[in-house]
Amino acid sequence: MTDLSAFGPDFPFAYDDWISHPAGLGAIPAGRHGAEVAIIGAGAAGVIAGHELMKLGLRPVLYESAKFGGRLRSEVFEGTEDIIAELGGMRFPVSSRGFWHYVDLTGCDSAPFPNPLTEAAGSTVIDLEGESLFARCLDDLPDLYREVARAYDAALEEGARFSDLQAAMRARDAKAVKAIWDRLVPAWDERTFYDFITSSEAFRALSFRHREVFGQVGFGTGGWDSDFPNSMLEILRVNLCGLDDNQRYIKGGVENVLHRLWRHAADCAHWGRTTLADLNGGATRSRVVRIGRDASGRIAVTDTWGRTDLYDAVLVTCQSHLLTTSIATDEDLFDQKLWMALDRTRYMQAAKTFVMVDRPFWNDIDPATGRPLLSMTLTDRITRGTYFFDNGPDRPGVICLSYSWMTDALKVLPHDAEKRVDLALAALGHIYPGVDIAGHIRGNPICVSWETDENFLGAFKGALPGHYRYNHRMYGHFMQDALPPGQRGIFLAGDGISWTPAWVEGAVQTALNAVWGILHHFGGATDPANPGPGDLYPELGPVALD
Template sequence: MTSATEFSEPHAGEPPITMLNPDFPFSYDSYLADSAGLGSVPESALGTPVAVVGAGLSGLVTAYELMKLGLRPVIYEADQIGGRLRTASFAAAPDVVADLGGMRFPVSGKAFYHYVDLLGLETAAFPNPLDAATPSTVIELAGQSHFARTPADLPEFYREVSAAWKSAINDEAKFSEMQAAIRTRDTAEIKRIWNSLLEDFDEQTFYGFIAQSKAFRDAGFAHREAFGQVGFGTGGWDTDFPNSILEILRVVYTDADDSHRRIVGGAQRLPEALWNHEPDDLVHWPKGTSLASLHGKSPRAAVAKIRRDENGQLEITEKWGRTESFPTAVVTCQSWLLSTRIDTEESLFAPEMWTAIERSHYMQSSKTFVMVDRPFWKDIDPATGRPVMSMTLTDRLNRATYLLDDGDDRPAVILLSYTWNDDALKWLPLSADERVDLMLHSLKQIYPTLDIRSHIIGDPITVSWEDDPNFMGAFKANLPGQYRYQQRLFTHFAQQGIDEQRKGIFLAGDDVSFTAGWAEGAVTTGLNAVWGVIDYLGGSSAEGNPGPGEFIDELGPIKLR
């Protein structure tokens, strides 16, 4: 078991790691923090309606910032506000919640935390394996169980696995050099390192990278196997093994898989707060305006069709038939929906863009939660002197079990199983109760004297994101050879070079980001789209605070042959 912090701790006085994406190392946090704001549109454009498809985090950030500029965002949503930041309540205790999608947010995601802080949301450390916020961790592989409070408590074998991973990313992928450049925001150095790795690594899987590294070749297969099952930061990563190693490097370079916090009360509180917030620095709109008030407290219905009308505007037709035309639109929903659930006019995107949209690869993901009467895992076993249960990583069906509570005097939550891809698909045909039965059976093998069932109250909550027709997966994760597709999707917001008939519709959201799976990417692509709309409507960035589109040539993702 290894954590990025074991070899990325700053020296005294050094700046922290941020999610400064090596593909486009634009400082979104500084852009947001600048008192000059994000820009302006001509006075004649004030009040202009802008369609925003999707009320997930990216759509709401986009709409919120457009509203502040004096535009009128019109949000369309097929289900509920929040997208994959979805929080469910237990029926028997509505204030006890389970985060079905995003649940842990790295402190390096500074643009994300700009909104968390702006909206005054409370956060708490997330209990990842072997994290300082986690009282204890049990790792159980091949029937052998190990109790640990820190990585130093694990057998030497696990320290060897950790050392092999550290060596692999330093020797093969210039980890230390990249982190030093990210700390100092040396964008030229970030791009030099990253661009030198892109062409070779784009064709490489995660597993191929570790298998071909000298450190793991010398260590042997058992170390690679354990690394996949136990991993680093949040746990096992073997379900990511077929993905491009570029996806993994983006995560570890930026500490995205370490030092996580959760939003107290549930992650959905953030998009809901954006929906209801009344900013003080509004242009055009009266004081007290919010996204909720602009929409009469409810977003529009699901989008059924997107077309160009006879005047060249973007015509949005809702599920129930209402149609409205807009000068410009931002589409933040899962990109596959543009061909599977939304009748989208083909000419809106170039053929190569459609290829990029269609070839996105999604990770399946499943979670199952139960509510328990109290955080009983804090009880001490008199025979061992240890807690009766710990955060658990295993090669059994559950893979990862998390223990979540907000105090000893109230019910608590066990995330019995958090799985990905093949492991998630094993749960897909099973009911919630069937899932819980199998998960408890697995945990019984690890904790034979503990009666977890006696503590469960109410009904379980479960989700399989691949089974949701509005998402069809948890998030995008590129396969080898797909960097070119991502480059097209990400840079689409800077439209100076595209055909006129394809301008004015912008893509944003998790799919478009190079750091999919992290809320930071949803925020930053939403900000890209805001810049695109400003530019399209004849506006400009604020003086002294240039936006992302002005850096796309200098810092943007390069085109591979």
């Protein structure tokens, strides 16, 4: 395990240490044991928060509008048991220490993800403007690509004191992290990723072609031009936390982590040894259609079948736009400034197209070139990124024909699965002429466009310049002592509430913030030997602007 983790930089708190400490997360007064807490959404944030609240002696009641797992969605191909397409999260950096705590707890196995230019991919083809380059590592590519890589490293040093800041994060020196990061926030909140690139000394010395290649090929997992309009702070966090490096996938599907956690027996205050599934009667409640404050002061949650239950605490983990589109939410539950932040959250589009094939034929060697028939592929064509998943020589393989964001995702939005496959095969046919991919396809393709799903309305948050203040309001909402009584007791979690959207670690960390907030709301406290996020937030919390 790398010594780098998602320790900050906005709030440098060691979540992995907190959840693994022998003292536990804290204790709730015995008189509050057994109290019900509504959790809206059975994704990573909801299930993890439920697991920890159960251990504290509360009864989490989970509601789910559609599919258990949220955006950790592993779709099984028809006619198989474990050949899957990862429609949401599919690659998980080892620096996501909080997430890996639960992977280890549930006994799920993992393997290196086949990202470009990695040993797991075997080989990579970069196809730009009709020219294809074959490589197994960066040194196999022309000098231009190494110049781009060096320029980005230099830009990070110049604009963000990257080495010093990452060294402080590795050492878990919270004060040193804040001393550097808190000065970067006002400098880069209102400037874009593209501005960071073009204004750096390193890239100004290079050509437009270098910037263009950087946008198409990027760093780590591939091209990042879809993020060029985003706040540079968003990208700095990804780099600093190592989120785009050293990634792994979960064998059999990442959704299994949540299913296993749902059924994982734990020693709990009040309940003894039990599971989330047992406390919920084996199934989640249905879609939530209304949240409001009852005349008694408790929070009323109504499901799609008209059942209303009252709770002293509610945790909302769904995407924020659902609070104004799908769930009739009492406006008085949140301050209007928080409503502004929730409604201004900008979600990015994303599309994936998967097919199952008879075997991992891409490993066959082309006798004319001595190379594999197909390689992990980055291209400016409609497919953008193509990935290959080998389940063994005698088992079906899986190809993610296309993983694209924003404009590239919108290009296929009107089309059905078969048309999307046709478009992808046509694009790949220009890169690999003569290779019969279609002849190996078995069963039906599996596709997703998250922006068309009524339960998501987009894939993940992509903060624009000037959104830091909004993020700060959402992230810090679990600290409720200063709120009026009518706004207390309802909490927010999920990667869209976090500083690291699109990464499951953000869902984990905000879920744990909410656990502390609910613990505090019920009159509980942490052990002095293991202070929680709310205990250290006044000292180490994110810097405030204006």
